[in-house]
Amino acid sequence: xxxxxxxxxxxxxxxxxxxxxxxxxxxxxxxxxxxxxxxxxxxxxxxxxxxxxxxxxxxxxxxxxxxxxxxxxxxxxxxxxxxxxxxxxxxxxxxxxxxxxxxxxxxxxxxxxxxxxxxxxxxxxxxxxxxxxxxxxxxxxxxxxxxxxxxxxxxxxxxxxxxxxxxxxxxxxxxxxxxxxxxxxxxxxxxxxxxxxxxxxxxxxxxxxxxxxxxxxxxxxxxxxxxxxxxxxxxxxxxxxxxxxxxxxxxxxxxxxxxxxxxxxxxxxxxxxxxxxxxxxxxxxxxxxxxxxxxxxxxxxxxxxxxxxxxxxxxxxxxxxxxxxxxxxxxxxxxxxxxxxxxxxxxx
Amino acid sequence: xxxxxxxxxxxxxxxxxxxxxxxxxxxxxxxxxxxxxxxxxxxxxxxxxxxxxxxxxxxxxxxxxxxxxxxxxxxxxxxxxxxxxxxxxxxxxxxxxxxxxxxxxxxxxxxxxxxxxxxxxxxxxxxxxxxxxxxxxxxxxxxxxxxxxxxxxxxxxxxxxxxxxxxxxxxxxxxxxxxxxxxxxxxxxxxxxxxxxxxxxxxxxxxxxxxxxxxxxxxxxxxxxxxxxxxxxxxxxxxxxxxxxxxxxxxxxxxxxxxxxxx
Amino acid sequence: xxxxxxxxxxxxxxxxxxxxxxxxxxxxxxxxxxxxxxxxxxxxxxxxxxxxxxxxxxxxxxxxxxxxxxxxxxxxxxxxxxxxxxxxxxxxxxxxxxxxxxxxxxxxxxxxxxxxxxxxxxxxxxxxxxxxxxxxxxxxxxxxxxxxxxxxxxxxxxxxxxxxxxxxxxxxxxxxxxxxxxxxxxxxxxxxxxxxxxxxxxxxxxxxxxxxxxxxxxxxxxxxxxxxxxxxxxxxxxxxxxxxxxxxxxxxxxxxxxxxxxxxxxx
Numbered sequence: 001x002x003x004x005x006x007x008x009x010x011x012x013x014x015x016x017x018x019x020x021x022x023x024x025x026x027x028x029x030x031x032x033x034x035x036x037x038x039x040x041x042x043x044x045x046x047x048x049x050x051x052x053x054x055x056x057x058x059x060x061x062x063x064x065x066x067x068x069x070x071x072x073x074x075x076x077x078x079x080x081x082x083x084x085x086x087x088x089x090x091x092x093x094x095x096x097x098x099x100x101x102x103x104x105x106x107x108x109x110x111x112x113x114x115x116x117x118x119x120x121x122x123x124x125x126x127x128x129x130x131x132x133x134x135x136x137x138x139x140x141x142x143x144x145x146x147x148x149x150x151x152x153x154x155x156x157x158x159x160x161x162x163x164x165x166x167x168x169x170x171x172x173x174x175x176x177x178x179x180x181x182x183x184x185x186x187x188x189x190x191x192x193x194x195x196x197x198x199x200x201x202x203x204x205x206x207x208x209x210x211x212x213x214x215x216x217x218x219x220x221x222x223x224x225x226x227x228x229x230x231x232x233x234x235x236x237x238x239x240x241x242x243x244x245x246x247x248x249x250x251x252x253x254x255x256x257x258x259x260x261x262x263x264x265x266x267x268x269x270x271x272x273x274x275x276x277x278x279x280x281x282x283x284x285x286x287x288x289x290x291x292x293x294x295x296x297x298x299x300x301x302x303x304x305x306x307x308x309x310x311x312x313x314x315x316x317x318x319x320x321x322x323x324x325x326x327x328x329x330x331x332x333x334x335x336x337x338x339x340x341x342x343x344x345x346x347x348x
Numbered sequence: 349x350x351x352x353x354x355x356x357x358x359x360x361x362x363x364x365x366x367x368x369x370x371x372x373x374x375x376x377x378x379x380x381x382x383x384x385x386x387x388x389x390x391x392x393x394x395x396x397x398x399x400x401x402x403x404x405x406x407x408x409x410x411x412x413x414x415x416x417x418x419x420x421x422x423x424x425x426x427x428x429x430x431x432x433x434x435x436x437x438x439x440x441x442x443x444x445x446x447x448x449x450x451x452x453x454x455x456x457x458x459x460x461x462x463x464x465x466x467x468x469x470x471x472x473x474x475x476x477x478x479x480x481x482x483x484x485x486x487x488x489x490x491x492x493x494x495x496x497x498x499x500x501x502x503x504x505x506x507x508x509x510x511x512x513x514x515x516x517x518x519x520x521x522x523x524x525x526x527x528x529x530x531x532x533x534x535x536x537x538x539x540x541x542x543x544x545x546x547x548x549x550x551x552x553x554x555x556x557x558x559x560x561x562x563x564x565x566x567x568x569x570x571x572x573x574x575x576x577x578x579x580x581x582x583x584x585x586x587x588x589x590x591x592x593x594x595x596x597x598x599x600x601x602x603x604x605x606x607x608x609x610x611x
Numbered sequence: 612x613x614x615x616x617x618x619x620x621x622x623x624x625x626x627x628x629x630x631x632x633x634x635x636x637x638x639x640x641x642x643x644x645x646x647x648x649x650x651x652x653x654x655x656x657x658x659x660x661x662x663x664x665x666x667x668x669x670x671x672x673x674x675x676x677x678x679x680x681x682x683x684x685x686x687x688x689x690x691x692x693x694x695x696x697x698x699x700x701x702x703x704x705x706x707x708x709x710x711x712x713x714x715x716x717x718x719x720x721x722x723x724x725x726x727x728x729x730x731x732x733x734x735x736x737x738x739x740x741x742x743x744x745x746x747x748x749x750x751x752x753x754x755x756x757x758x759x760x761x762x763x764x765x766x767x768x769x770x771x772x773x774x775x776x777x778x779x780x781x782x783x784x785x786x787x788x789x790x791x792x793x794x795x796x797x798x799x800x801x802x803x804x805x806x807x808x809x810x811x812x813x814x815x816x817x818x819x820x821x822x823x824x825x826x827x828x829x830x831x832x833x834x835x836x837x838x839x840x841x842x843x844x845x846x847x848x849x850x851x852x853x854x855x856x857x858x859x860x861x862x863x864x865x866x867x868x869x870x871x872x873x874x875x876x877x878x
Contacts, residue, residue, distance in 0.1 A: 046513075046517055047516075047517075048513050048516075048517075073516070074513070074516040074517050075516045075517075075518075075519050075520055075521050076519075077517075079517060080517070080518075081514065081517045083510060083514060087508075087510055087511055087514050089511065089514075089515075089529060089533075090533070091532045091533060100515070100518055100520070100528070101518035101519055104515070104518055104519040104520035104521075104524055104528075105519045148518070149518075152518060152519055453804070456804060456805060460804075460805060460806050461806045462806070476806070478759075478805060478806035479759045479790055479806060479807070557793075558805075559805075561759065561761075561790035561801065561805065561807070562790050562791045562792070563759070563786075563787060563788070563789060563790045563791075564786050564787075564789070564791075565786060565787055566787050567790070568791075575793070576764055576791065578693075578696075579692045579693060579696050579766050580692070580764075580765060580766035
């Protein structure tokens with residue numbers, strides 16, 4: 001099962017012109033600012049908007065091709081969508097919401113409800129099956145929306161800003177759970193977001209869309225490391241690492257990162273570039289992480305200098321132009337990168 | 349101590365009180381005018397019972413017809429971008445502003461036995477609307493349906509169309525979507541519109557008397573019966589008026605807020 | 612219904628003012644007031660007249676306004692029962708022309724009209740049918756099973772008279788076939804515009820409808836005679852003008868117009 005789409009679509013004075021591909025089992029994040037065309041893209045994939053030119057192919061089946069006059073209506077596409085506001089039917093219980101898809105496809109009421117119960121159990125909400133959406137929290141309604149979309153066994157899963165409607169505390173846990181569910185989904189997944197952390201955590205491949213065009217795409221980590229537009233640079237203006245935590249130490253590849261608080265198991269680490277200080281010699285002080293690094297590149301972005309480093313840990317540091325001069329930063333220079341333990345944020 | 353709890357502005361309350369008095373005083377006047385001892389007799393005379401039965405059956409039938417035909421119409425006006433939609437809406441809402449007698453005259457020109465359509469209906473199916481209870485239903489539907497359509501159209505427009513898109517995405521065709529998603533979500537508008545239409549149908553006079561005539565037992569509804577007795581038997585007229593008022597008031601006052609307001 | 616007569620602004624007719632009261636063989640008491648025969652009579656009055664007088668009175672009012680250019684007459688036409696009730700409730704009419712003596716009695720009995728009313732015309736009933744009389748109605752008997760028949764409401768004079776006529780001829784039309792009009796004009800309309808097969812209205816109304824109906828005479832011995840009294844409301848603020856109008860209706864000019872429209876003379 002794979003998605004292959006080449007889409008040109010207009011809505012009013014805005015034109016979307018992108019190429020999108022996603023393999024089975026893979027998660028593609030479409031990352032971009034508001035108004036970039038992300039929702040338009042999802043609507044084209046879902047069949048709510050017909051494309052002007054190009055094609056949309058899923059599992060080899062043509063869903064939309066203006067050249068041949070082919071257009072498959074949304075109700076006949078095997079596409080599951082989790083909308084931005086979740087949009088659970090307010091007059092139906094959680095169970096009935098999840099059972100809606102199967103029933104619409106002709107499954108008997110009893111079988112549909114059994115399927116729905118299983119799906120709700122998979123997202124840990126079987127005890128809320130009888131509740132109306134108004135009584136569910138943001139995180140719970142998101143899970144129900146996901147269960148509802150998956151209940152029809154779709155060939156393609158679409159998510160529109162899946163974590164945007166959640167408050168900060170819920171977001172982190174939901175993100176983690178979502179990652180697991182997406183991992184279980186056998187088909188391709190396209191998720192749309194303006195939050196780079198979502199993209200980095202949830203996706204394998206990121207496509208950055210600005211003003212209706214893809215400005216950068218590739219494996220998630222790559223995009224984060226090498227921003228090619230100011231937008232992406234701003235977005236990923238943070239270092240993101242993944243590792244295994246034991247107590248206050250996190251193993252990231254061959255390197256060790258010390259934390260201020262304990263953690264356990266797989267973690268994500270973020271370090272703001274401005275928290276990375278550069279020194280010619282190993283800095284002293286127990287509360288500091290330090291690693292040897294080599295300068296790869298120095299780039300002025302606005303009035304700051306972004307220094308790309310390689311070594312035990314790939315890092316981007318942000319320093320003042322004065323520091324660049326003081327240290328004589330230039331590609332190939334060996335330096336020590338240092339980060340206070342308190343400046344390292346870790347989360348599961 | 350009511351600090352922190354805002355009291356309604358006095359001016360608004362005063363104006364509202366005037367409005368309430370405006371509606372209450374005529375009703376009180378009527379209650380006072382009634383001959384209560386003669387009331388049971390006045391209300392149980394055969395012609396009065398006929399009028400009650402006719403009014404009840406006709407208004408309910410007109411409401412049913414309104415819902416059956418008005419709902420798809422409201423749907424088209426709210427969702428389907430046909431050319432000239434504004435004109436269609438204007439046409440459909442016309443009976444609201446038309447004097448009812450004019451509506452009756454219009455119905456006559458379309459459906460009387462002398463008209464092409466009416467004549468054909470009579471010759472082919474033996475169907476006659478004038479001077480028949482069916483004609484009462486037609487006249488009442490004509491004046492009542494616009495109220496329903498305008499209410500339901502507003503309800504549909506305020507419904508987030510994305511719900512219907514979600515339903516389609518889950519595999520539901522247009523009919524299933526309408527039946528399981530749209531209709532339940534606009535149920536309060538449908539209820540409110542139906543009540544409005546029923547009330548309008550119940551009180552209809554001009555179109556009924558012009559188109560369906562004034563035949564005791566067949567087309568003389570309660571409003572016609574009241575008017576008929578206004579000079580000859582004022583007490584009976586008042587009694588029937590009170591009946592109409594009582595029934596309408598009971599229904600309207602009994603409506604719960606939450607049936608008419610979207611959750 | 613209320614109709615405002617159009618002011619008749621054509622070339623002035625030489626109009627001789629008639630000073631006499633009602634016509635000669637008037638059976639009711641003679642009108643004892645003579646109007647001031649001056650052309651400076653001015654003011655505005657409202658005349659409430661039975662619906663069957665609509666066309667005749669419209670023309671009479673035009674003639675009257677020609678004769679008294681400073682006078683203004685507004686007319687309201689409806690069932691005599693409705694009008695008499697409205698007057699009793701203070702509608703402010705100055706003159707009342709009724710289609711029967713019963714409704715006038717409601718006003719004289721309560722001293723709303725104190726001067727003896729004058730009979731200005733008489734009328735009879737006739738059966739009207741669709742043009743060409745497609746159902747072949749010939750007698751009152753035929754009305755019993757011909758379909759829907761339009762009659763005036765029972766408390767309207769023409770309705771009461773129709774009831775008397777039918778009862779006198781021993782004809783019973785089933786209630787489910789009778790549609791009641793609020794006044795004689797709407798009753799007529801049920802035949803001309805609606806689907807009523809036949810109706811009973813005044814001779815004058817049938818004449819006014821012209822080709823829109825065909826008529827079937829009711830034999831003299833079975834027919835009723837409607838008597839039209841006219842009276843001035845005692846509380847009128849324009850007594851002189853009201854009296855002048857009543858006199859005009861009773862004069863040769865007024866009577867000529869009434870005759871033109873098919874009314875029988877008061878005698």
